[in-house]
C-alpha cells in the first residue's frame with residue numbers, strides 16, 4: 507500500500523489515483539481544484555486550463571471534502587499542512603508553502619524534520635528547536 511494523504515480535520519483521503527486533490531483560492535478570490543504530486547519534492551501541479559495561478563501569489567488551500575482551511579499558522583502564515591500515513595500507518599505532518607512557485611515541503615514526525623525543495627531555507631527558522639535537518 508502506498509502513502510495516503512489526509513485532511514487534518516475530517517481525516518478524508520485527499521489522494522485520488524496518482525494525485526493529491528486540493529481546493530485553492532487565489533489572491534484575486536478565484537477558486538479551483540489543483541492536482542499535486544504525492545511525491546514529496548515534486549512541484550508539478552495541474553489545474554483546469556481556465557484556472558490560472560500566478561507565480562508568487564499567496565494561495566489559500568482548502569480540504570475539498572470538509573472545506574477546512576489547511577493553513578498551518580502555528581508555523582507561518584505562508585505555510586499549509588496535510589497529514590500523510592505510510593504503509594505502517596505512521597502519521598506525518600506534511601507542511602508546504604502557500605506561495606505559488608515557492609518550492610519547499612517539510613515532513614514532520616515526532617522531533618524530526620525531513621525537508622524537500624530548492625526553497626527549504628525560507629522557513630527553516632520557524633520550526634525552531636524541532637529542526638533536525
Ligand SMILES: [Zn+2]
Pocket residue numbers: 513514515516517518569570571572573574
Ligand atoms: Zn477535510
